[in-house]
Amino acid sequence: MEFVRRDAPFIAPRANVASIMRQVLYALIPATLAHVWFFGPGIVLNMLIAGLFCLGGEAAMMRARGKSVAVALGDFSAVVTAIILAFALPPLTPWWVTATAALFGIVVAKHLYGGLGYNIFNPAMAGYVVVLVSFPTHLNFWTVPRIGDLDYHYVNLLETLQYTLTGNLPDYLTIDAVSRASPLDAVKAGLSTMHTFAEVHANPMMGHFGGRGWEWISNFILLGGIWLLMKKIIRWHIPLGVFAGLLVPATFMYVVESGTHASPDFYLFSGGTMLCAFFVATDPVSAATSPRGRFVFGAGIGLLTYAIRLWGSYADGIAFAVILMNMSVPAIDYLTRPRIVGHSKHEKAPDR
Amino acid sequence: MSAPTFDLGYLHGGLRMPRRKDKSNKLPIQHVPVPQQLIIPITQHVGDAAHPVVGIGERVLKGQLIAESDGAISAPIHAASSGKVIAIEPWPVSRRLGGNAPCIVIECDGADRAIELSEPITPYESLSQDILFQKILQGGIVGLGGAVFPTAQKLMHASITPLEHLVLNGIECEPYITCDDMLMREQANEVLGGAQILMYALGVEHCFVAVESDKPEAIQALADAMTELQDHRIAIKQIPSIYPSGAEDQTVQLVTNKEVPSGGLPTDVGCVVQNVGTAAAVYRWICKGEPLISRVTTVTGDGIATPMNVFARIGTTVADIVNFVGGYTEKVHHLVIGGPMMGRSVTTDKVPLVKATNCILVLSDEEQFGNEQPCIRCGDCASACPVQLQPQQLFWYACADNEEKLRSYGLMDCIECGCCDLVCPSHIPLTADFRMAKARMRELADEVARAERARLRYEFHTQRLDREQLLRAQQLEAQKQAASEGGSKAIRDILERTSKKHDQDPGEE
Numbered sequence: 001m002e003f004v005r006r007d008a009p010f011i012a013p014r015a016n017v018a019s020i021m022r023q024v025l026y027a028l029i030p031a032t033l034a035h036v037w038f039f040g041p042g043i044v045l046n047m048l049i050a051g052l053f054c055l056g057g058e059a060a061m062m063r064a065r066g067k068s069v070a071v072a073l074g075d076f077s078a079v080v081t082a083i084i085l086a087f088a089l090p091p092l093t094p095w096w097v098t099a100t101a102a103l104f105g106i107v108v109a110k111h112l113y114g115g116l117g118y119n120i121f122n123p124a125m126a127g128y129v130v131v132l133v134s135f136p137t138h139l140n141f142w143t144v145p146r147i148g149d150l151d152y153h154y155v156n157l158l159e160t161l162q163y164t165l166t167g168n169l170p171d172y173l174t175i176d177a178v179s180r181a182s183p184l185d186a187v188k189a190g191l192s193t194m195h196t197f198a199e200v201h202a203n204p205m206m207g208h209f210g211g212r213g214w215e216w217i218s219n220f221i222l223l224g225g226i227w228l229l230m231k232k233i234i235r236w237h238i239p240l241g242v243f244a245g246l247l248v249p250a251t252f253m254y255v256v257e258s259g260t261h262a263s264p265d266f267y268l269f270s271g272g273t274m275l276c277a278f279f280v281a282t283d284p285v286s287a288a289t290s291p292r293g294r295f296v297f298g299a300g301i302g303l304l305t306y307a308i309r310l311w312g313s314y315a316d317g318i319a320f321a322v323i324l325m326n327m328s329v330p331a332i333d334y335l336t337r338p339r340i341v342g343h344s345k346h347e348k349a350p351d352r
Numbered sequence: 353m354s355a356p357t358f359d360l361g362y363l364h365g366g367l368r369m370p371r372r373k374d375k376s377n378k379l380p381i382q383h384v385p386v387p388q389q390l391i392i393p394i395t396q397h398v399g400d401a402a403h404p405v406v407g408i409g410e411r412v413l414k415g416q417l418i419a420e421s422d423g424a425i426s427a428p429i430h431a432a433s434s435g436k437v438i439a440i441e442p443w444p445v446s447r448r449l450g451g452n453a454p455c456i457v458i459e460c461d462g463a464d465r466a467i468e469l470s471e472p473i474t475p476y477e478s479l480s481q482d483i484l485f486q487k488i489l490q491g492g493i494v495g496l497g498g499a500v501f502p503t504a505q506k507l508m509h510a511s512i513t514p515l516e517h518l519v520l521n522g523i524e525c526e527p528y529i530t531c532d533d534m535l536m537r538e539q540a541n542e543v544l545g546g547a548q549i550l551m552y553a554l555g556v557e558h559c560f561v562a563v564e565s566d567k568p569e570a571i572q573a574l575a576d577a578m579t580e581l582q583d584h585r586i587a588i589k590q591i592p593s594i595y596p597s598g599a600e601d602q603t604v605q606l607v608t609n610k611e612v613p614s615g616g617l618p619t620d621v622g623c624v625v626q627n628v629g630t631a632a633a634v635y636r637w638i639c640k641g642e643p644l645i646s647r648v649t650t651v652t653g654d655g656i657a658t659p660m661n662v663f664a665r666i667g668t669t670v671a672d673i674v675n676f677v678g679g680y681t682e683k684v685h686h687l688v689i690g691g692p693m694m695g696r697s698v699t700t701d702k703v704p705l706v707k708a709t710n711c712i713l714v715l716s717d718e719e720q721f722g723n724e725q726p727c728i729r730c731g732d733c734a735s736a737c738p739v740q741l742q743p744q745q746l747f748w749y750a751c752a753d754n755e756e757k758l759r760s761y762g763l764m765d766c767i768e769c770g771c772c773d774l775v776c777p778s779h780i781p782l783t784a785d786f787r788m789a790k791a792r793m794r795e796l797a798d799e800v801a802r803a804e805r806a807r808l809r810y811e812f813h814t815q816r817l818d819r820e821q822l823l824r825a826q827q828l829e830a831q832k833q834a835a836s837e838g839g840s841k842a843i844r845d846i847l848e849r850t851s852k853k854h855d856q857d858p859g860e861e
């Protein structure tokens with residue numbers, strides 16, 4: 001009798017990359033629906049455009065590198081990049097801005113570094129940062145979140161489509177009428193013009209803690225994140241690190257000088273904090289790998305985000321914080337190597 | 353049940369996996385009859401091959417020594433039944449590198465006549481420890497948990513270190529395997545009897561029998577045997593069934609909460625670990641005079657018609673054993689010697705059962721192994737690693753062949769348990785890669801050692817040449833001086849002497 005040889009183990013792994021990526025996508029469905037409800041269908045268009053260019057870029061690069069296109073598209077990693085990018089961009093974004101971000105993220109940040117598993121920077125954030133510094137004026141138009149006011153106008157699919165493709169709204173609408181500064185922008189502007197946080201926050205647009213609409217999206221992202229934690233797709237170290245890094249200084253400053261600083265819960269539920277904590281910083285490829293390293297990595301992102309929100313010229317700063325911490329990963333990994341069983345605590349193996 | 357429970361040590365990582373043990377532990381242990389041929393490899397243990405002491409055509413009896421231990425770490429081998437030696441030749445066996453190994457082939461006569469049993473030694477305390485070690489060595493007893501380190505040498509080494517515990521390892525953490533479970537259920541008294549002999553040989557006053565908590569029958573059998581024995585030095589310790597809790601160092605860690613230092617042995621933390629099967633084999637040899645010529649092995653997997661445990665002679669081929677249990681099913685793809693996590697697959701069932709064979713696993717191709725994809729550095733492997741390595745980093749450095757980094761990230765501490773493979777979403781064969789990297793590093797170390805030896809030899813050689821040259825120059829100088837001092841007479845003397853020398857011995861110079 002003849003048998004087939006293979007190396008142990010003879011039990012197949014259960015997990016696979018594609019299913020991990022798919023579950024990440026499922027976890028974002030509630031937040032996407034909330035986004036559409038509060039800010040209009042813009043995010044869906046962004047997702048489609050970003051998806052098209054991410055997958056196109058991925059396919060082109062895989063082909064150029066002489067590798068299997070089907071395998072790369074089948075792992076859904078490019079789709080995750082596209083979806084996260086769409087969350088970062090405002091609902092009203094011209095298509096070419098989205099395309100630039102998507103292509104830069106996939107082609108330069110991902111494939112020029114060696115493709116999946118080798119990219120130093122989070123592709124979505126790299127692409128977003130490039131358009132953020134290149135076309136800042138096109139990234140301001142957050143539609144007015146749905147409120148009960150009489151003059152509220154829900155920007156519908158056709159109107160969004162027209163803006164996205166041509167950069168112009170229909171004649172009966174002006175961009176100023178349908179868009180507002182994001183809560184982080186409003187708070188930053190308010191605080192810098194000698195208003196107290198309480199005064200800025202009194203605006204009904206600011207919602208209960210993170211800005212109207214924004215806080216709900218954050219809630220749903222938090223829900224998705226908790227689901228991912230329960231499914232063990234992500235681990236708690238990075239989200240907790242992000243929260244600690246952001247909340248510790250924010251709480252301290254708020255307690256010390258509550259008039260001129262935003263409250264910690266505001267920082268937590270506005271902007272991209274939740275998305276970053278559960279879906280961006282947890283990208284395993286560009287994050288630190290040891291548990292302790294992951295906490296440090298997350299805390300670094302939280303801390304830098306707070307610093308940029310407080311002192312920087314950008315209202316949010318999540319993307320910059322992620323990119324900066326991506327750069328620190330090799331050092332973090334090196335400094336937080338776990339102790340190998342059987343080696344003493346103080347003995348760090350010689351390493352250069 | 354008087355089994356005291358103790359706090360368990362901490363084990364990083366590990367996996368809870370489908371046990372698949374109830375396939376094979378339903379039936380009692382069956383005895384495989386004498387086969388037509390026994391194929392007995394002369395290397396069935398760690399260390400040097402045994403040296404055959406029988407010739408082709410010679411008649412042998414069951415229990416007769418057919419190959420003696422040869423070397424500091426080695427074990428003798430005995431015939432498992434009576435018959436005629438018909439060949440000593442290479443034969444396919446299961447080992448890491450596959451291929452063939454020298455085997456003594458015995459054609460059995462079926463009479464199964466035994467050599468006169470050596471006198472059972474009762475009480476074993478009548479022997480001094482040293483003689484007991486020698487006796488255990490003669491029984492050909494090796495570790496039956498899979499590592500097959502010669503037991504006598506392990507005990508001898510251990511007896512010169514300060515010891516606290518003997519740990520009997522009854523943990524079969526790999527899925528499918530139940531041979532130790534069945535042995536403990538059916539022969540608990542022999543296991544504990546062996547434990548007593550081992551404790552006496554080692555001079556330890558305490559013994560843990562480590563068993564997984566999901567083996568209630570085995571625990572009950574052990575507890576009953578303990579009640580009968582009334583030996584309060586022995587205690588059962590229940591271990592959660594997390595793979596790889598049965599690996600030697602991990603067992604020590606769980607039982608004593610002490611980590612075996614890197615590159616060290618359990619004796620470094622005062623423990624000696626012996627498999628329960630080894631203890632039973634020691635008991636049978638010392639108290640019944642039967643050397644290690646057969647063992648319990650699990651025959652299981654979805655490729656086996658009736659999975660069960662069998663008691664078979666060393667040297668019986670897998671084909672014979674599978675025949676005995678009712679043959680293969682139609683879903684036969686892999687034949688694995690050992691468990692599904694650390695076993696080795698072979699291409700033919702002509703391989704014989706050896707002392708290390710705790711499981712014969714026949715698998716269908718139902719397990720779907722996906723294609724390898726790039727590592728996404730999710731770190732699940734690091735969470736699963738029982739040694740707390742970072743396989744994702746090791747993999748990276750293994751690809752880059754970066755020996756220095758591999759070393760500093762603890763490649764040599766890898767126990768090759770396969771946990772990382774099982775959790776990897778990219779389906780990277782990490783363990784196989786690490787095994788290869790280790791082999792390469794050992795090779796490299798060998799090469800370095802060889803180069804160092806060559807360098808020393810060369811240096812020694814040149815030094816010798818230099819020394820000789822210097823000596824010759826000195827002699828020449830001395831002669832010259834003598835010549836100049838002694839004047840013409842001296843020169844004549846020298847000339848005379850040399851010419852005489854030439855006449856006498858023209859071959860020289």
